[in-house]
Amino acid sequence: MTESRLNSFPRFAQTADAIGATTKKLEKIRILADYLRSLTVEDASIAAIFFTGRAFPRWEERVLSVGGSILWSAVERIANPEAGHADKTYLKHGDLGDMANELLQNHRAADHAPSHTDHLSLQKLAATFNNLAGLRGSGAKLVAIEELLRRAQPLEAKYIIKIATGDLRIGLRESLVEEAIARAFAKPPEDVRRANMLVGDIAATLQLAAAGDLSDAHIRLFHPIGFMLASPVDTPAEALEYFPEGALVEDKFDGIRAQAHKSGRTSKLFSRTLDEIVEFPELYAPLAALQGEFILDGEIIAWRDNRPLPFTELQKRLGRKQPDMWLLQDIPARFIVFDLLYADGELLLDRPLAERRKRLHVLLGGAANSEPNVPPPIAAHFRPPSSSPSPTIQLATTQPFTTVEQFEGAFLDSRQRGHEGIMLKDSASPYKPGQRGRYWLKLKRPLATLDVVVTSVEYGHGKRRGLLSDYTFAARADDGRLVNIGKAYSGLTDAEIQQYTDYFLKHTVKDFGSWRTVEPAVVLEVAFNNIQRSSRHESGYALRFPRIVRIRTDKSPDQIDTLDRVREIFVKQDSTDGSKHAGE
Ligand code: AMP
DSSP, X not given: OOHHHHTBHHHHHHHHHHHHHOOOHHHHHHHHHHHXXXXXXXXXXXXXXXXXXOSSOTTOOOOOOOOHHHHHHHHHHHHOOOTTHHHHHHHHHSOHHHHHHHHXXXXXXXXXXXXXXXXXXXHHHHHHHHHHHHOOSHHHHHHHHHHHHHHSOHHHHHHHHHHHHTOOOSSOOXXXXXXXXXXHTTOOHHHHHHHHHHHOOHHHHHHHHHHTOGGGGSOBTTXXXXXXXXXXXXXXXXXXXXXTTOEEEEEEOOSEEEEEEEETTEEEEEOTTSOEEOSOGGGHHHHHTSSSOEEEEEEEEEEETTEEOOHHHHHTTTTOSSOOHHHHHHSOEEEEEEEEEEETTEEOTTSOHHHHHHHHHHHTTOOTTSOTTSOOOGGGTTSOOTTOSOTTEEEOOOEEEOSHHHHHHHHXXXXXXXXXXXXXXXXXXOOXXXXXXXXXXXXXXXXXXXXXXXXXXXXXXXXXTTXXXXXXXXXXXXXXXXXXXXXXXXSOOHHHHHHHHHHHHHTEEEEOSSEEEEOTTOEXXXXXXXXXXXXXXXXXXXXXXOEEEEEOTTOOGGGSOBHHHHHHHHHHHHHTTOSOOTTO
């Protein structure tokens, strides 16, 4: 095989198919290891990322944002199937990638398509994903993805689509990719796992393994590591289910996550994308004034007149490396610290959170034997510990709470003081770089809830295959018509989904195969994070991250919310929550 063939994407796709064809874990690892070993380190790094089912490394916030409908349209535009055939094919597989593979193969067999001689390489595909992530608007994305898929063989299209949807579905978890790297480069799996935890980047881990430098993967000052992330919960009661013995509760600050590194007189801040943050020079000196060498985790927020400013204010400081005096005074930044990852040569990731917090308290100027977790009076929440060197760097207050009422109280209190909600953390938990797990939970108030009516329903994927589980819903426009404002797939129990599948099958208006319009009769109460303008829906608006709170059997469709109410919330959100956090 020639060099260009080795790094071709068809070969990636064949390898992925072979991995998917066996259920044996060791066999999967062997196939992947052989493949990785056959590539240059640069190509193997890209392949490793793709094999984790991602277009970009795990720590990156960047996403392709190419939804199922764009992929579907692109495939239809290329394969041009007879009416209804795409729906049938999709239902057969329950997977867009497999649907594309079959439709494009049929199309190819019918000899409509050119045969390709130039193979898409891993590097070319990575570059195309880069471009795609930067495009704005679904129209532009559709054009780009169609062009990409036209250049691809059916089997390649299958895996491009699977990567775009975030799951290869070949039974390969990231831990198996780590094991394959260990095998490919004859390194102990434990070393690869540890390195990947520290660097939070499977591509970088592979490079270290290839160079025999896994032991270099210790935390290095001024080399940021992945951030530990939180999983969302919708209610205090749900949080208690995860933490029946209680949790450490902190405010959820609405700012910019930052990791501070400090050694000698130098201090630097890094963002979640592991890039340096350079816009808040007023934080450097107070950080450098703290004792010793360390890595802190926290949130930069804007703070004025004893209150946090909305994120939209802080945003005004982004992109300005040298803010003028006016900006510094008008939008002063603070760094609220909630974790300590490393101090004076000691890696603290595996220590329990409660211990890390104690050390953090001392580092920020509290007395070693005072208790950092006792809740202070509310008014004192954001005062630094009295001996803290600067009000600019502050310790986040943590309170050990054990009941739903306490969680609820902390949540309302936090909102009242201008924060986003609360974070609940397991006091015994290690710090897991780059991972979103259940050790940290976030509870944010939904912006509002709306009562809406279901207008069309769609079959789900995976476990929900064959069930009508995805609901498009509408509000009522000024002229009385129903206009769609979003689509929700979460919030109902399996029993409810089954029950409503039966219901919708009987109340279908028109069957389009994978989806059907239904009689507008079922009223839902939906929660959501914010509202965006949308050209996709006739209403002009789309709810972001909608989830079904409950089915309002007590309401009829003539009692649902109006488009006016949607507009009202849309306008209001900018003065309260803002509409940021695209990645959350
Ligand atoms: P996620 O990024 O999905 O884990 O959402 C949590 C985000 O909330 C983090 O990225 C942080 O920027 C932010 N955050 C705000 N307050 C806290 C806190 N007390 N602990 C951890 N993260 C926090």
